[in-house]
Amino acid sequence: MDGDIAPALLARFEAAFDRFQLNGKLGLAVSGGPDSMALLALTHDLLGDAIEVATVDHGLRAEAAEECALVARVCSDRGIACRVLNVSVEDGNVQDRARAARYAALGKWAQARELAAIATAHHADDQAETLLMRLNRGSGLAGLAGIRSSTMIAGCAVPVLRPLLGFRKQELRDLVERLGIPFAEDPSNRDQSYDRVRIRRALEAADWIDPVALARSASHLEEAEQALQLVADQLWEDAAVIGDARVAVPVGPTRDTSARLVARAIAILGGEISHGEVAAFLKAADRRGNIAGVLVERRGDRFICTPEPPRRSG
DSSP states (O other): OOSOOOHHHHHHHHHHHHTTOOOSOEEEEOOSSHHHHHHHHHHHHHHTTSEEEEEEEOSSOTTHHHHHHHHHHHHHHTTOOEEEEEOOOOSSOHHHHHHHHHHHHHHHHHHHTTOSEEEOOOOHHHHHHHHHHHHHTTOOHHHHTOSOSEEOOTTOSSOEEOTTTTSOHHHHHHHHHHHTOOOOOOGGGGOTTSHHHHHHHHHHHOTTSOHHHHHHHHHHHHHHHHHHHHHHHHHHHHHOEEETTEEEEEOOSSHHHHHHHHHHHHHHTTOOOOHHHHHHHHHHOOSEEEETTEEEEEETTEEEEEEOOOOOOO
16 A cells, blocks of 8 residues: 555444454455545454455446456555455346345355355445435434345355444545546446436535534434334243234234234245335225235234235126
8 A cells, every 4th residue: 555544534434344243354346436445444454354356247348357357466565365256137127136136146246255244335425415315205213214234135155244334435435546446437426317426416515514414313213223123022932922823913013014023924824015005004994905915904912914815806
């Protein structure tokens, strides 16, 4: 590196990272952009040899192979193990399918390398954009909690950590430029056909909005979300009854906790739905209704969930 990381910046990163209580080696998902290169520099300085890197080529852009090669070169210069993961993206919503393919590949890599977790470079500006997008969609608490600092992602075998949520995008870019670390620019970050890019441009124009403050708000909402989930989990352990094609769960102290319990019951019966969708259903339903192929009936202080009966023909 051409310079040292400022002690204050490294101390902030260390404080953010300590909350994870990592037990084992860490995998880094590095795209080659300035944010992920900053994550690489900070984590390497903090953890030394206890990291490995993976970079994903989705096969969607001609430049992707060069970006992966750039990451591999930077890692080689620093003696860091690096693996290029080539994935195929299924037809459909390109961003969603690419994300699913990426995390599935990263999870398999991390599992094979016996890594404790994967870290990504999501930062405060990403969090602010996510919060505003979800506010604009009328999301509930789970959505407004935004990008989780630590989470499990469907299809990914290990936890995903986000230690940079308290850092601004510009300070991460300034860091890699000061250290002389090469990085790539993703042209999709300028494509205003994406909602996120339009939100980003609006945020840039509204200099009175503080993305770090929005990220803190999302963090507070994440804590509230976790607390409600703990309540629902305890209610489930204490009172859920799973029978033959029948799951009974208690009515929770709030509609949100009831929805979490009913959504879990629906999953056991083979349905797939978010607890936010269940909350909207419970608000509209009059003690009985069908959702995600499951009949939900309120009987006293319990919800009884059974497979939806077949519709009569004729």
